[in-house]
């Protein structure tokens with residue numbers, strides 16, 4: 210197994226719902242430590258790596274969020290079942306009959322979301338959607354005291370989806386949870402590794418951010434710390450290449466190269482930056498796809514609104530079935546996203562930043 214595949218497996222399997230990104234942060238810290246010239250968390254827990262001179266120019270910022278969608282303990286019922294609050298947007302249907310891990314002060318606790326069996330369900334309720342308010346997590350506790358004292362479960366404890374990374378049937382497709390945005394975190398680590406070998410002209414900051422899924426909160430504070438001249442957000446894209454989706458909803462396809470978002474509900478990118486990336490991609494022979502989404506939000510919008518406004522774009526690894534226990538990405542898209550991003554950052558100089566920011 211390749212080093213990169215092992216890293217992606219580790220990133221996908223790591224549990225890190227919004228606000229509890231610790232296990233992911235440890236991986237990023239371990240990987241960035243030998244690469245970065247400086248590595249420090251901000252006051253919310255985002256991890257910022259710097260490569261190059263502190264006073265170098267331009268200041269290029271990469272972001273990728275460490276958190277994933279998940280749940281949080283609301284309270285434990287007298288019978289010992291865990292009721293929960295959602296962290297980020299998962300469909301209610303995606304929560305049913307899954308494995309979860311609750312991170313307690315006594316360690317990880319495995320649980321499952323069960324619902325009533327069809328044997329006792331009325332015909333009417335068989336055809337109804339189950340709402341999250343009706344759901345609970347079964348941790349095998351005998352009562353509330355057992356759950357709290359023996360297992361250490363407390364209100365506020367994070368609950369992460371639990372599913373193991375797999376390569377899908379000898380293909381180049383990787384199945385795993387949390388490609389949103391561990392794919393981006395992986396790209397960011399590998400881009401920094403590449404820039405360590407062949408440096409950029411200015412200073413590069415890589416921020417592994419927290420709490421993106423609950424409102425782009427970590428990107429807000431880490432951008433304030435960095436004060437970038439230009440930004441590239443690295444994300445999981447949205448593929449529209451499977452039954453039930455269409456081109457009007459999402460345009461990315463797995464295996465056809467990294468994506469560039471031209472519209473989402475949080476940001477319009479700098480179009481000259483789009484052109485610069487497309488020109489670079491063409492020169493080095495990497496296919497690129499566009500995506501125009503109606504919804505979605507991403508950390509790039511926090512960078513864009515910083516420092517009086519800066520050029521930013523969202524560059525993606527196309528992904529199927531986001532915000533669930535099983536999402537899919539294509540290894541070639543990942544590798545090409547790394548190569549392209551590294552080359553774009555390497556070519557970025559002060560003149561280019563000035564050109565991107567000229568409004569005439």
Ligand SMILES: [Zn+2]
Pocket residue numbers: 274389390421444445
């Ligand atoms: Zn994301």
